[in-house]
Amino acid sequence: MNAPHPPKVAGIDPAVPTPAHTVAPTSPASVPAPAPAPHPPAPGAVLQDRLAGWVSDLTTLHELTERLTRTSALDPALHELLGAGASLVGARRGLVVLEPGDGPRTTLGLGLGRADLGLIETVPHGALPYDTGGGAEIVHPDLLAEDGLDPRHREVAARLGYAASYAVPLATASAGRLGAAVWFYDEPAEPHERRRHLAGLYVRHATEHLARLLEVERTRACMATITEELLPARLPRVAGVQLAARHRTGPRGGGDWYDALPLPDAALGLSVGSVTGSGPSAVAAMGRLRASLRAYAVMEGEDPVAVLSDLELLLRLTEPARSATALFAFCEPALRKVTLAGAGHSPPLLIGERRTRFAETSVSAPLGMLACWEAPSVEIQAQAGETVLLYTDGLLHRTGDPMDRAFARLHAAAAGVPRAVRHDPGAVADHVLRTVLPDGLDAADSDEDVVLLAARFD
Known part of the structure; x- marks a missing residue:
């Protein structure tokens, strides 16, 4: 039985071990003098690197939220959410499911066709890679090696060719629970904590924006109905x-x-x-x-x-x-x-x-x-x-x-x-x-x- 794949951080290959030496040792005379130990980085340089990383993250987050805010309809906003989330967590495919309490269910995919979305829907509700009613993220870093995975979920993952998934709920205190978004990896992987933090900030902003768009859609439908009735x-x-x-x-x-x-x-x-x-x-x-x-x-x-x-x-x-x-x-x-x-x-x-x-x-x-x-x-x-x-x-x-x-x-x-x-x-x-x-x-x-x-x- 093959050993399980070691999980890797999304977008970063796992460390490769240093190969063992196969060359005969040299004589002490031929060994050069050891180089002086490098000086530890100054505390100011470390802080500067951290600040530069934070500024880069905030700039990226600002650009993505600005693009999302410019969307004025539900479908473009969902497409923007999937694309931006995929770039933040290092994935290539994903889907979003909206289940507002007073509206119809909406499912949209990134890199997934209608048949693929229908195939995922055949997984039993409790075994889906996302949970529209939950309040926590769901991480599957290595689906094929995971113990206790639902057989149907394993079959669907193998057929669609994804080996890991990362899901977050679309829920905030003011907007309530709207649904969930999930991204799929072709290989065993999971986003590291920094990516998760950025994705969480972005998704919370996206949830508020989607809630506003849903309210606009409901208002438009109501006004259209009243007008037609008159x-x-x-x-x-x-x-x-x-x-x-x-x-x-x-x-x-x-x-x-x-x-x-x-x-x-x-x-x-x-x-x-x-x-x-x-x-x-x-x-x-x-x-x-x-x-x-x-x-x-x-x-x-x-x-x-x-x-x-x-x-x-x-x-x-x-x-x-x-x-x-x-x-x-x-x-x-x-x-x-x-x-x-x-x-x-x-x-x-x-x-x-x-x-x-x-x-x-x-x-x-x-x-x-x-x-x-x-x-x-x-x-x-x-x-x-x-x-x-x-x-x-x-x-x-x-x-x-x-x-x-x-x-x-x-x-x-x-x-x-x-x-x-x-x-x-x-x-x-x-x-x-x-x-x-x-x-x-x-x-x-x-x-x-x-x-x-x-x-x-x-």
């Missing part, structure tokens, strides 16, 4: 017109809305708008304004100017510190006729086989900006197969371009809708969204909401 659960079905909507909410929750409301005599009311500000107050104001607009549309929807005038009066009386832009369109699908009015809102876009143009709406102030709002309405006569696209300014603002160039980009995207998808308003909206906001800008973190409402006339 918007239509589904669009109505009205003869002669097909509807589709796309909505992207900012991380703090914004005040953009869309609505489609069946009206008497087979008519249809369409609206989009945006309340200033972001966060819970803006979302609540958006919900109140949208509900009020629906009531005014039922009463006098055939006159969009009257609808927006009533909405402006309500906003000025109930929320004098807030303003909003809005556009309301009264559609008669049987006639393919649209009568609309806008208050500080961007003009709708008419998309067809033979033309793509912006509706010529009059310039008007947003609601709540003037003592009394009023602007003339505009009529659009659509052709069969044409789509009227309503949108909010967030679609333009997220491009980062000046407004004239953003409008030009939007027009080019609408004109370039493939003929094969022009019959589907949802496909038209998706094409415009991807073209105007490429590289995932529609899903990127932004204070701007994005709303598109497309109505295709048969």
Whole structure:
């Protein structure tokens, strides 16, 4: 039976013994005089070396924590944690497991694929190389030579090719227990005390940062849910017109809305708008304004100017510190006729086989900006197969371009809708969204909401 491997310090090879002499001893005459003994280092030099080591460690720790702090989402932060921890403890692979008490379990690997992570999960819970509920580090300096190791753990370690592991809990007094991180070594090894100390400091900082990011994720999910609940659960079905909507909410929750409301005599009311500000107050104001607009549309929807005038009066009386832009369109699908009015809102876009143009709406102030709002309405006569696209300014603002160039980009995207998808308003909206906001800008973190409402006339 082979003797167990002597453990070594991570990143440092064990000392190699001096080989025995095999040369015959020389005569005393040929032996040179012994060199004088070296002087012991001065106490000041030893202290200086220690201080230099501490400064180097603190500099490294500062750089790693700065990189971690710059992450603003959970996945990049976990990747940064694994990479920085691996460099501190001298490992090459690792994984992190998050198990917050009020959230889903998250597992992420460094140098490990999904299949590898799944294989590790087959180890019995009490024999895992980490403990998400514990409060102490777990060290396995030589797994293959360790007595009492779970057979399944030994099998998984042999299959994945790691011989040692070092795990630390992700837990602090303020953040609670979030999970654990573990790093794997290809050979028997363990980090020495200096590396453990640095890793412990870094992990404590990382745990606090992860706790903040988890709270941000929960807040974003909550705001997105509230916003979606305040918007239509589904669009109505009205003869002669097909509807589709796309909505992207900012991380703090914004005040953009869309609505489609069946009206008497087979008519249809369409609206989009945006309340200033972001966060819970803006979302609540958006919900109140949208509900009020629906009531005014039922009463006098055939006159969009009257609808927006009533909405402006309500906003000025109930929320004098807030303003909003809005556009309301009264559609008669049987006639393919649209009568609309806008208050500080961007003009709708008419998309067809033979033309793509912006509706010529009059310039008007947003609601709540003037003592009394009023602007003339505009009529659009659509052709069969044409789509009227309503949108909010967030679609333009997220491009980062000046407004004239953003409008030009939007027009080019609408004109370039493939003929094969022009019959589907949802496909038209998706094409415009991807073209105007490429590289995932529609899903990127932004204070701007994005709303598109497309109505295709048969």
